[in-house]
Amino acid sequence: MNWKTFFALLARDAHVARRNAMQLFLQTFLQPLLFVFIFGKVMVGSGYMPAAYKSLLLPGIIAISMTFTGVWAVAMPLIAEFQWTREIEDRLLAPISVGWIAIEKIVAGMLQALVAGLVVIPLAWLVLRPGVEISIGAPFTFALIILLVAGFSSCGGLALGSSMNQQHIGLMFSMVLTPMIFFGCTYYPWSALNKFPILQKAVLINPLVYASEGLRATLVPQFAHLPVVAVIGALIFFDALLLVVGLRQFEKKAVT
């Protein structure tokens, strides 16, 4: 394993992310913050939503921001670089095996997802305060959960980015990411689906459910949430599944 090459590849991605920092910032945070503002501030302030909704919403917003960032950070550049310009070729010719180049993409995506998660917490708190009751009672569990969330989003980005063409980006949003968010227990807890038993079972195939519920369990444990063990088990399963699929798709696309 050639660590010098690996870190040089990471440095390249960090350099490009810094160059596009403003754009990345807007595309990552604008939508969740608008959501926080309307639902957490306007709707609660005007009495349409109970005050507790603020605290319930925050973990979901973190989960959306992290997932979006991870998928976006890996998938979008890959889709562009695998197009006819084959920009990625110079990295495929770096003295490291193709699988490690994919791993590097995953690590870069995870780092961006973690930054997004950690930045959205204070931002959302600023918009929502006062009245948000978050507490990190189990920091290690919290750390493990956000790592796993970063992992599945980044691996998912690899799988999507290595399987899609530029002309299908719109479809990726409308067919994959948007349903994921709405059925991801982001704006409501999983227990809110008790009255819709079929839907409640069906959404369990959505990894974002475990991200939202896991963050809820560690940040706002006062609300009903899925058991932490189940959340961690499911996240590990999705991380592994998307990693395997992502690596396979990447190698298929990288080598003719």
Place this chain on the structure above:
Amino acid sequence: MAVGVRTQDLRKVYNSAAPAGAAGGFVMRADAKGAKKDAKAQIPALDGLSLEVLPGEIFGLLGPNGAGKSTTIGILTTRVRPTSGHAWIGEHDVWAQQAQVKHLIGVVPQRPNLDFSLTAREILVFHGAYFGIGSKLRNERADALLEKFKLTERGNQMVRGFSGGMMQRLSIARAMMHDPQVLFLDEPSAGLDPQTRILLWEIIREYHAAGKTVLLTTHNMEEADALCQRLAIIDHGHMIALGTPVDLKASIPGGFLLRLRFGNQTAELLQRLQALAGVREVRTADTNIDVYADRGGSLIPEIASLAASSGAELSDVHISEPSLENLFLHHTGRSLRD
């Protein structure tokens, strides 16, 4: 120490659409377009190609589009997986020891595949970093290469706005950045203006003089002739001739090719052409008659008078001197440009 290149019985069958510039540039894929994979739509690109490029040699692969040149380079540079057969760079098996092989090779693709998120200088510096070159050395090398390829002024600009020629020069600079032992160039002078082409040839010769191996593909005879020490002519994934440009040209019967067109071709006319002094071979090709001979223009008066006396009006004459084009035509019956 110079490093050679070897392949043994390389075969490559594509399951999807035509591989255009398989080594780089872009690869069209039917499956990427959502078309169903058709088991019958197998396209053989290489059919048992064995070749050996000696250490420190400038070797050319010459052939028409679709001959398998880019696929060969793609396999040798880890970008295309062979269906069967083996390839080595020096002692390293290309497929078993990819990372070591990538250290030894520099690749200039058919279409520039520069990293559009970076400036010209960053492309070189990051490339150096991928190859583990220290910060000071990679910055020095990047500056030297920008200077050499006349890109210093554009060094801090994003490459998106570069012209084709500038991108091509930067691709070559990038391939040289880690000082590889073997340099692969896929159609290096396609799309270059004549001035840049001469600069490129100089740089390739200089690189070779430093003891490096160069493998290039081209369908430009002039380039193959001017640069290559040995050439392999390939067509439909087969090698059809191998040797120095001089030897190859000498192997064409006579050397000169006179492409004639008559208003009225008869068997008798062919026989009489064959009988002319200096004519080695006469072939009919479509509406033309190809005459291979060891002299060119001096045959014309005799051919004209022969045509007049046979009642076959001579309507077109084209004389080509000994060239690789003629060689290719002789071996395949087709022009390199077809």
